[in-house]
Amino acid sequence: MLANKRLLLIIGGGxxxxxxxxxxxxxxxRGASVRVVMTGAAQHFVTPLAAGALSHDHVFTELFDREAEQDIGHVRLSREADLIIVAPATAxxxxxxxxxxxxxxxxxxxxANTRPVLLAPAMNxxxxxxxxxxxxxAQLAADGVAFVGPNAGAMAERGEDGAGRMAEPLEIVAAMERMLAAGGPLTGRHVLVTSGPTHEPIDPVRYIANRSSGKQGHAIAAAAARAGARVTLVSGPVTLPDPPDVDMRRVESARDMLAAVEAALPADVAIFAAAVADWRAADEAPEKMKKDGNAPPPLALTENPDILATIAHRTGGRPRLVIGFAAETQNVVAYAQAKRARKGCDWILANDVSAQSGIPGGVMGGDTNEVHFLTAEGAEAWPPASKTExxxxxIARIVAALGPLEIQS
Structure with a gap:
């Protein structure tokens, strides 16, 4: 169960x-990769040299270590792990x-962590x-942190006895295996999803937007979470409830969305289901523009950043799979295949959003979708189905494409 899992062990001072x-x-x-973080107090009991010799990896000890922070960083240490274990977890x-x-x-x-945490308390x-x-x-348990132990028995202090002994290593391993067994085929993966429209302000009252309910993007985020992935959902303004077990990032404009996407990287998969407005007002009016009986003022537009192309063309830290959506009203497959090549993404899901799509109520805002799944190898028509389906x-295609999780040395 621990084979090919990435573990982060935090050793406390006891x-x-x-x-x-x-x-x-x-x-x-058992085939796991183990990274170790040691507190200053822990180094009074065991040495980083010993932990490093057993883990076959660098042992991290300092928050303000310039080289370690530039190369790994405390945020990446937590987010690149499948499971974090704190043993001993001191008071x-x-x-x-x-x-x-x-x-x-x-x-x-x-x-900074968003991964599962297992504590093995040890104290007097x-x-x-x-x-x-x-x-x-009690607060940590309410926050979703898991515990193993402490056990009862004799303490290191002479004459002390009671609950406080750290669980034995094999007990901790068994608890880790139980936690990881609860995961799905995307356990250990980070999936980034965008959803909903963007709102590009004209003045404090009016905005430019695309028609999007966010239902398809939110359904994808929920499906990825059910498959065990760590999911970051960057959503424009929608009226949908947050999917369970996802990290929500709410934004308004295309520029906000791009910033949130870049801040959420690295990711194994990035799925861009949001209907991002192509243009925004070149000059946002600071006050509400009033009608005065004359001709409406001219509205100069400027192009928004292309989020899909920006991420797909990254030279460093590009997600392994970059997936876009194409909403078309004619020549659906041809236009979408051209978009896939132009944007540099791996897959495109194209749908017909015209009035002739045949979807009752239409794709935009409805609960049903009919997509063409496009890759470099060609196009595949999927039958009409609910957006959840x-x-x-x-997600099933993503699981098959990614294969087993590999350890990064």
Whole structure:
């Protein structure tokens, strides 16, 4: 179950840190890749040299390490992992997590994290029983953090006994396997989706927009999350509820959307389902433009950034799969195939949004879609289906194209 999984182990400062060295070995035996973060206190009990020798990787210890931050960074450390394990999870680390503190590398990684977290608490029984620790543990559990242990038994301190012993390495491995088994075929992948329209202001009241309900993009984000992916959904203004288990980024304009997309990278897959306005007002009026009985003022337009082409043509950090949408009213397949080549994306899903599409109520705003799936190899017509079914079919194609998750050395 741990084979080809990317694990991030945070070692806290407690005598139980010696067990974390065995935990690294157990994970490596099962084919996992292990990166290690050590707190300053942890280094009083075990050395980075020992952890690095067992993990076969660099051990990260400093938040303000210039080389490590430029190359990896505390955000990437958390987001490139399938699972984060804190062992031992000290009372101090738990308190920082519960209250959102980030004054060292370990706590900064945990605050920037969007991946599942497993805590293996280890502390003196009186510390574990303290009301403050109990409140912190309850808050972390409510936040979705998982626990293994602590166990009861003799403590390192002479004469101390009770609940507070860190779970044994094999117990922690079993808990990790249970958590990862709950994932789907996209577990460990990051899928970025855009959805909805963009609103390009003319003045504080009026705007330019495309017709889009966001239903297809939101359905794709939900399907990717059900498949186990970590999903970032960048959405323009819609009236839909947020899909469960996705990281929502709400934007208004095309420029806002591009900035949010670039901030969400790196991603394994980027799916651009949003109906981005091609143009915006060249000069946004600071006040509402009033009718005065004369001819309307001229509206000069300027081109918006091309989000799909920008990401598809990235020379560094390009998602492995870049997928676009094409809403056409005529020559649907021909226009979409030309768009795919021009934009540089891998796949295009094209749909006929004309009144002659045959979709009751129309594609825009409706619950049904009929798409042509286009790749460099050709076009494939999908039968009319609900937007949820279209999303599931697309995710199945993505799973097949990506194959098993590979470890980046």
């Amino acid at each position: 005598i139980a840190a010696y067990k974390s060295l065995d935990l690294i070995r157990r994970c490596k035996e 101090d680390l738990m308190a920082k997590m519960a209250h959102g503190l980030a004054d060292d590398l370990a706590s900064a990684v945990l605050l 029984p009186a510390m574990w029983a303290n009301p403050a620790t109990r409140r912190n543990a 279209v999303a599931e079919q697309l």
